[in-house]
Amino acid sequence: MWLTDTGGRRYLDCVQGIATNALGHAHPKLIKALVEQAKKVWHVANIFQIPGQEELGRCLTDSCFADLAFFANTGSEAVETALKMARKYHAVAGQPERVDIIGFAGSFHGRTYAAINASGNPAYLDGFGPRLPGYVQLSLSDEAGLADAIARPTTAAVIVEPVQGEGGARALSGEWLLELRKMTREHGVLLIYDEVQCGMGRTGKLFAHQWFEGAEPDIMAIAKALGSGFPVGACLATDDAARGMTVGTHGTTFGGNPLAMAVALTAFEEISCTDTLANAQGAAGNFVERLETLRANYPDVIAEIRGKGLLIGLKLIPGNREFMALARNHGLLVAGGGENCVRLLPSLLITTVEVGEVMERLEAACEDARQIIKEIVR
Numbered sequence: 001m002w003l004t005d006t007g008g009r010r011y012l013d014c015v016q017g018i019a020t021n022a023l024g025h026a027h028p029k030l031i032k033a034l035v036e037q038a039k040k041v042w043h044v045a046n047i048f049q050i051p052g053q054e055e056l057g058r059c060l061t062d063s064c065f066a067d068l069a070f071f072a073n074t075g076s077e078a079v080e081t082a083l084k085m086a087r088k089y090h091a092v093a094g095q096p097e098r099v100d101i102i103g104f105a106g107s108f109h110g111r112t113y114a115a116i117n118a119s120g121n122p123a124y125l126d127g128f129g130p131r132l133p134g135y136v137q138l139s140l141s142d143e144a145g146l147a148d149a150i151a152r153p154t155t156a157a158v159i160v161e162p163v164q165g166e167g168g169a170r171a172l173s174g175e176w177l178l179e180l181r182k183m184t185r186e187h188g189v190l191l192i193y194d195e196v197q198c199g200m201g202r203t204g205k206l207f208a209h210q211w212f213e214g215a216e217p218d219i220m221a222i223a224k225a226l227g228s229g230f231p232v233g234a235c236l237a238t239d240d241a242a243r244g245m246t247v248g249t250h251g252t253t254f255g256g257n258p259l260a261m262a263v264a265l266t267a268f269e270e271i272s273c274t275d276t277l278a279n280a281q282g283a284a285g286n287f288v289e290r291l292e293t294l295r296a297n298y299p300d301v302i303a304e305i306r307g308k309g310l311l312i313g314l315k316l317i318p319g320n321r322e323f324m325a326l327a328r329n330h331g332l333l334v335a336g337g338g339e340n341c342v343r344l345l346p347s348l349l350i351t352t353v354e355v356g357e358v359m360e361r362l363e364a365a366c367e368d369a370r371q372i373i374k375e376i377v378r
């Protein structure tokens with residue numbers, strides 16, 4: 001949970017590489033896996049069989065809806081794979097006109113061209129030319145617009161984060177996801193979940209959508225905690241959704257190399273074990289209770305507590321950037337987020353004592369923010 005800066009100051013890290021180091025820093029098992037693999041083979045490319053890929057692919061597909069896994073290096077690449085797969089699915093079925101990807105306001109899917117076009121924040125596109133054709137943006141509350149868009153004969157897929165991360169820790173309800181699943185199925189439209197941030201134990205289940213039985217997607221992008229700090233992403237899919245992705249349609253040089261697989265396999269074992277997920281759920285409950293009390297004590301600083309599991313958002317009244325600096329002064333690192341939120345994204349292994357320490361530092365930052373607000377008002 002701790003980071004020490006170059007000047008020797010210690011910080012409680014609730015950024016964790018932006019929800020990436022699910023097991024914190026310097027986890028001994030991850031270090032061992034990386035060092036042992038580093039003494040063997042690093043990279044051979046996917047033209048050769050890589051046993052670690054097969055093993056991790058099996059672990060992942062055994063734990064969710066998917067039949068297949070494609071390994072990449074980042075979340076953006078996993079999303080690109082998902083989007084290409086969705087269009088190809090319709091193309092091989094003789095419906096090449098089905099190209100539209102429906103995304104939502106406040107979403108974030110990465111920084112590559114397809115990902116910024118699918119993302120729901122126009123700022124990411126700024127200066128990079130017009131939005132590409134084939135990307136439709138809707139508000140999460142526009143139910144009629146969504147039903148209409150899904151029914152269009154040019155729609156290929158819907159992409160959604162079950163818990164929006166960068167957009168400010170906004171958790172979608174099970175009811176909303178189940179309705180989306182029903183509508184997409186009725187119209188032969190593929191459902192893509194972007195669980196790059198909310199997946200791999202972050203919400204206290206291995207995957208965030210697994211809180212809601214029946215809400216399984218056709219395709220899912222994951223990354224971040226998959227390598228718990230080592231760069232690796234994956235696109236998981238059903239056999240049917242991946243039917244167009246035959247040999248030669250997609251590829252990668254580095255994706256899924258032996259180093260990444262060694263670390264990700266160990267991370268998978270640690271994250272998916274019952275104790276880790278139970279700890280994440282327990283810590284999340286502890287946080288929410290204590291954060292609600294903090295909000296009640298500082299209504300002039302905290303407007304709302306939101307999120308799911310250990311993807312926690314505090315919607316603030318003072319500017320989130322300023323608040324992040326105040327927290328840092330008290331030795332606490334928190335991440336920013338949309339809608340003037342700060343996010344708490346601690347290790348899934350956070351202890352009850354550490355939750356208490358985070359709360360103490362947050363309270364000190366709230367007190368500072370209150371004094372600053374009072375000064376401004378005066």
Ligand SMILES: Cc1ncc(COP(=O)(O)O)c(C=O)c1O
Binds near residue numbers: 224
């Ligand atoms: C939900 C989501 N999708 C995709 C990405 C992009 O991942 P990467 O930065 O690894 O390309 C991110 C990164 O923050 C994300 O939060």
